Amino acid sequence: MRRILLESMLSRPLTEAPPAADEAMLAELAGKVDAAARRKLGRSLSIREVDAGSCNGCELEIHALNNAFYDLERFGLRFVASPRHADVLMVTGPVTKNMREALERTYNSTPDPKWVVAVGDCAANGGVFAGSYAVAGGVKDVIPVDLHIRGCPPRPSQLLQGLLALLEKQAG
Amino acid sequence: MIIDTIAGERIKGHRPWPRAIVRADEWRRASEALKAGKWTLLSLWGEARAVHMAVLDEAISDIAVLTFECLDGTFPSVGALHPPAIRLERAIHDLFGLTPTGALDERSWLDLGFWGVEAPLGGARAAAAPRAPYVFLPVEGENLHQIPVGPVHAGIIEPGHFRFTANGETVVRLEQRLGYVHKGIDSLMAGATLEQAARLASRTSGDSTVAYALAFAHAVEAALDVTVPSRARYLRVLMAELERLANHFGDIGAICNDASFSLMHAQCGVLRERTLRAADACFGHRLMMDRVVPGGVACDLAAGGMAAVTALLAEVRRIFPRLVELYDNTASLQDRTAQTGILRADYARRFGAGGYVGRASGRGFDARKALAYPPYGELTFEVPTRNAGDVDARVWIRIKEVEQSLSLIEQAMRRLPDGAIRAELKPASEPCEGMGFAEAFRGDVLAWLRLDGERVARCHLRDPSWFQWPLLEVVIEGNIVADFPLCNKSFNCSYSGHDL
Numbered sequence: 001m002r003r004i005l006l007e008s009m010l011s012r013p014l015t016e017a018p019p020a021a022d023e024a025m026l027a028e029l030a031g032k033v034d035a036a037a038r039r040k041l042g043r044s045l046s047i048r049e050v051d052a053g054s055c056n057g058c059e060l061e062i063h064a065l066n067n068a069f070y071d072l073e074r075f076g077l078r079f080v081a082s083p084r085h086a087d088v089l090m091v092t093g094p095v096t097k098n099m100r101e102a103l104e105r106t107y108n109s110t111p112d113p114k115w116v117v118a119v120g121d122c123a124a125n126g127g128v129f130a131g132s133y134a135v136a137g138g139v140k141d142v143i144p145v146d147l148h149i150r151g152c153p154p155r156p157s158q159l160l161q162g163l164l165a166l167l168e169k170q171a172g
Numbered sequence: 173m174i175i176d177t178i179a180g181e182r183i184k185g186h187r188p189w190p191r192a193i194v195r196a197d198e199w200r201r202a203s204e205a206l207k208a209g210k211w212t213l214l215s216l217w218g219e220a221r222a223v224h225m226a227v228l229d230e231a232i233s234d235i236a237v238l239t240f241e242c243l244d245g246t247f248p249s250v251g252a253l254h255p256p257a258i259r260l261e262r263a264i265h266d267l268f269g270l271t272p273t274g275a276l277d278e279r280s281w282l283d284l285g286f287w288g289v290e291a292p293l294g295g296a297r298a299a300a301a302p303r304a305p306y307v308f309l310p311v312e313g314e315n316l317h318q319i320p321v322g323p324v325h326a327g328i329i330e331p332g333h334f335r336f337t338a339n340g341e342t343v344v345r346l347e348q349r350l351g352y353v354h355k356g357i358d359s360l361m362a363g364a365t366l367e368q369a370a371r372l373a374s375r376t377s378g379d380s381t382v383a384y385a386l387a388f389a390h391a392v393e394a395a396l397d398v399t400v401p402s403r404a405r406y407l408r409v410l411m412a413e414l415e416r417l418a419n420h421f422g423d424i425g426a427i428c429n430d431a432s433f434s435l436m437h438a439q440c441g442v443l444r445e446r447t448l449r450a451a452d453a454c455f456g457h458r459l460m461m462d463r464v465v466p467g468g469v470a471c472d473l474a475a476g477g478m479a480a481v482t483a484l485l486a487e488v489r490r491i492f493p494r495l496v497e498l499y500d501n502t503a504s505l506q507d508r509t510a511q512t513g514i515l516r517a518d519y520a521r522r523f524g525a526g527g528y529v530g531r532a533s534g535r536g537f538d539a540r541k542a543l544a545y546p547p548y549g550e551l552t553f554e555v556p557t558r559n560a561g562d563v564d565a566r567v568w569i570r571i572k573e574v575e576q577s578l579s580l581i582e583q584a585m586r587r588l589p590d591g592a593i594r595a596e597l598k599p600a601s602e603p604c605e606g607m608g609f610a611e612a613f614r615g616d617v618l619a620w621l622r623l624d625g626e627r628v629a630r631c632h633l634r635d636p637s638w639f640q641w642p643l644l645e646v647v648i649e650g651n652i653v654a655d656f657p658l659c660n661k662s663f664n665c666s667y668s669g670h671d672l
Contacts, residue, residue: 001498004439014442049328053353055668057378057459062328063422064448067441081326097286098352099331102323128371132356133292153378155458 014068018075019157021165028147043167044076047117048086048110052103052139053129054093058120058153062090070156077163083109088166090117091143094126095136107143115146115166119159124148174211174229174236178202183239186605187394191224191237199240199248202227206254212524212537215618215634216250216257218264220294223247224632226607226618228524233542237607237620242270249275256523256639267358269294279306282351282671293359311337311345319653323352330667334656341652346645354671361621361631366392366466366597369628373619374461376633377669382408382415383612384633384669385464387619390545390608391631392466395623396600401592404468405547409584410481411451411460411469412610413577417488418447419613420570420577423664427567428499430657431508439495446484453480468594478585485578496571509564513647513659516561523643526615526636528573529663531557532565539611551583561647566662573613599626612636614664635669 049062065072072078080086083106095103107116118139121127125138139145149162175182180192194202202225205211214226214235225238240247249272251258261272262281269291285303289296311318316337323331333349357376361369373388374381386408393400425440448458454477455463463470499505515525520533530537538555540548556572558565605622615636622629644663648656 001435001502004435004494004498050324051328051330051353053355053668054330055375055378055381056330056666057375057381057461059328059330060379060422060459064441064445067445068438069442069445079328083324093353094355096353096355097288098284098354099323100286102331102352106324128368128375129355129357129360132360133287133289133296134354134356134359152375152461153459 015071015074016069018164019161021168022158022161025147025149025162025165045087045163045167046078046080046085047088047090047163048080048083048106049090049092050083050103050106052091052093052099052123052142053096053135054120054122058092058123061153061156061159062092062119064156065159070160072160072163075164075167077167083107084111086110086114088115088117089143090119091139091145092119092123094122094129095139095142097134097136100136100142103139103142116143117147117149117162117166118145119149119154121150121152124150127152173232174227174234178236178238180238183605185395185600185603186237187397187607189235189237189607191239191605193239193241196240196248199225199238199250200253202238203248203250203253203257206250206257209522212521213250213254213256213639214524215620215632215638216260216264217620217632217634218268218270218293219630220268223264223270224620225250226620230537230542235543235607245269246271246273248273252276256642259642260638267291267293269297282354284351292356293362306349308335308347308349309345313339313344315339316344332667336653336656338653341654343648343651343653343656346648346656348641348645350641350667351671353668355668357672358630358632361628364628365626366623366628369621369631370465371462373631373633374464376672377612377635377666378459378461379419379666380415380612380614380617380635380669381459381461382411382464383610383617384619385462386412386610387608387617387633388621388631389464389466390610391606391619391621392597392608392623393606394608395604395606395621396597398467398595398597400468400546400595402547402589403591404593404595406584406588407469407473407593408464409547409551410473410581410588411455411463413580413584414447414451414454414481415460416577416613417574417581418444418451420574421447423613423661424495424499424567424570426664427509427563427658427661428505430661431505433502433505436495436499436505439491443488443491446487450480450484453477465594467597468592470594472593473588481581481585485581488574488578492574499567499571506564508655508658509567509662510560510562512563512655513651513662514561515643515647517559519643519646520561523639525639525643526611527613527640528566528569529615529640529643531555531569533561534559537616539609539616543609545609547587550587551580553580563658563662599623603629614666615640617669633669633672635666637665637667637670640665641670
């Protein structure tokens with residue numbers, strides 16, 4: 001263990017420079033993050049991830065945000081275990097009918113001010129699962145969405161771009 | 173051969189293994205053979221007016237499909253004799269409205285009462301509202317308390333409900349309630365073009381997207397009797413083994429993280445990321461989604477892909493052995509994983525548990541070896557097994573499989589032939605059926621389909637989790653609540669793959 005720790009200390013960090021916030025996402029966010037919220041939250045956001053019916057591909061890439069290369073916490077962004085601790089709900093998947101109520105209840109449990117980030121093509125409009133008897137639709141068909149991050153699944157760098165856009169808007 | 177022992181009407185155009193329509197007595201006899209352990213249940217699935225059962229004779233690696241026509245909307249319950257079939261039967265009832273007669277558990281499984289229809293793939297009746305609340309199995313005794321968990325969990329994971337009943341810290345019963353991520357894949361498959369269907373199959377369980385695409389492609393290629401070019405076969409090996417590596421790295425780290433040993437988690441996370449980046453460099457997608465397609469692969473190895481994989485292998489060989497040593501020599505970690513969540517060998521065998529769950533409990537089935545789909549028959553590798561059946565053994569199976577996958581990747585790169593990467597598919601003139609397997613990181617994925625011209629008439633995908641989830645309920649018994657995350661992560665069952 002000492003060898004691994006020592007080597008980690010003596011080598012350069014793996015963490016990479018952050019990507020610039022995505023312009024299109026900044027535009028989508030315009031006006032959705034008001035000044036009062038900025039004052040309250042500063043430059044820190046707690047994120048609660050909710051899988052509302054995904055294939056789990058998006059979850060894998062969201063997980064990757066915590067690895068040494070992307071190191072999400074350096075931006076003041078962190079994942080929390082309860083919606084009651086969250087500022088941001090990050091929702092994946094088409095919303096299945098079996099998950100709709102759970103998603104609504106999670107949304108209602110999240111204190112204001114709050115934002116919803118819909119991650120992945122399925123979260124945008126149901127993706128390849130649209131039209132099924134078991135699918136309610138995209139996330140916006142169930143709860144209000146502030147930001148869409150597209151991709152199947154989006155790469156961690158795209159997820160970072162979106163979250164940084166949220167942070168930038170929020171910090172003004 | 174199994175088929176020779178079955179009295180029934182043999183169906184033409186079902187490849188590569190035979191299918192026969194049987195009567196009720198023969199269906200029951202097959203259920204008895206499953207109960208007796210003579211055969212292993214591979215899957216049980218429905219259609220509008222029939223049920224199918226795929227069975228495996230492990231001794232001779234032979235497979236057959238039995239079909240029972242449900243003329244009056246019922247079929248003799250397999251689960252009444254052979255418990256691994258119970259959840260599959262409940263799912264058949266929810267989706268097709270077919271009733272297993274004599275079933276021990278008549279509760280719904282995937283239908284949680286929100287679809288607005290009942291039996292969506294059978295009669296599709298408007299749902300009768302309101303529905304009686306779901307009844308969990310009774311637990312009786314002194315000083316018991318219940319802990320409901322989910323469907324929304326604390327981590328970045330899929331949704332499902334766990335109902336724990338505990339006496340103090342000790343779990344006396346876990347009952348799972350799944351189905352939350354049911355997306356209706358079976359219904360979306362019906363009438364889909366091959367291209368649409370392949371995309372759906374690839375999104376059945378995202379962590380096994382290559383394996384699902386491969387099992388689906390195998391089924392299509394069997395149905396249409398297509399030979400896949402050799403180069404495509406080897407590129408598929410490269411993809412499948414990269415996927416296995418990435419998942420095993422992720423799992424080993426995550427299991428250790430659930431014992432609060434975050435150093436392993438961080439180090440394994442780096443290896444996982446490097447693996448995904450190598451996959452991206454080779455095939456232009458980190459998870460390699462939609463790269464395996466019926467007939468071959470969608471894209472060739474990118475320039476620089478070979479170099480990226482070579483660099484990955486060198487890095488893994490440099491780092492991974494010390495992580496293994498770290499795992500093996502950290503007493504506080506071993507204290508959590510050894511002797512925790514023990515799965516008895518007879519349960520693993522009876523449920524036909526695949527992947528590390530089965531192999532850590534002495535069941536060595538691996539579709540790459542037992543069914544030797546090409547080109548695995550030409551490659552040298554071992555299927556590691558252990559007998560302890562605990563969390564530790566499931567970690568060790570993953571460690572050993574990482575080593576095997578590294579070797580398989582090397583062999584695939586060394587032998588990679590030149591040539592075409594995709595065979596042309598010609599629609600068959602009459603309906604045809606195919607069955608295929610692929611060994612995903614968590615076990616064998618089964619795909620069965622019937623093609624009608626250029627479209628899929630019916631497709632059934634069976635995730636290895638169907639036979640692993642019920643065993644998780646068993647292994648947690650007598651363990652403390654705090655060890656559940658470790659047990660759960662060591663199984664790492666798919667919710668999406670199971671819920672469909």
